[in-house]
Amino acid sequence: MFNPSREQVRQFFIEAWDKHQSGHLLTALETMAVDLVQQHPEYHEDLRNADAVNQDYAVEQGRSNPFLHLSMHLAINEQLSIDQPPGIKGAYQRLLTTHDPHAAAHTIMEALGEVIWEAQRLGTPLNNERYIELILRHSTRD
Structure with missing residues (x-):
């Protein structure tokens, strides 16, 4: 399984953005x-900064980690493309009745962050049922 380091992930985004800005051919993933x-134009400056590979993005700084x-x-895009966990694609489709695609992805991101935090706190595997439940809850209240 592919498991890139923090630096490799950051370098990937920086290089993809640089290639795009320079007009070079991109891979499908890029x-x-x-x-x-x-x-996310708020991240463009970070992606133009090669030193961002080593930057800390602490919550206390008031900035999200781009x-x-x-x-x-x-x-999330990968999860939606293969409907894994099962039901995420349907939950996303329900969100699209009240959200634009980007806002829907952010709603899913909130749910993903919550189930990851819970799994880490409890020392348990990610709860896929809870994940889908959280997404669906947003599709009925927003």
Whole structure:
């Protein structure tokens, strides 16, 4: 299984954005990454900064980690493409009745962050049923 380091993930986003800005040909994965970066202009400066590979993005600084955020978007895109965990694609479709695609992805991201935090806190595997439940809860209340 592919398990890149923090630095490798960050370098991937920086290089994909640089290739895009320079007009170079992108791989399919780089194209997906660039599409996400384009939806987040607040991260463009970070992605132009090679030193961002080593930057700390502590919550106390009041900034979100652009690399974590973009990586979560990529993970969610992959989950949706293969409907894994089962039901996520349907939950996403329900969100689309009240959200635009980007806002729907952010709602899923909140649910993913919550179930990851719970799994880490409890020392248990990720609870896929809870994950889908959290997403569906947003589809009925927003």
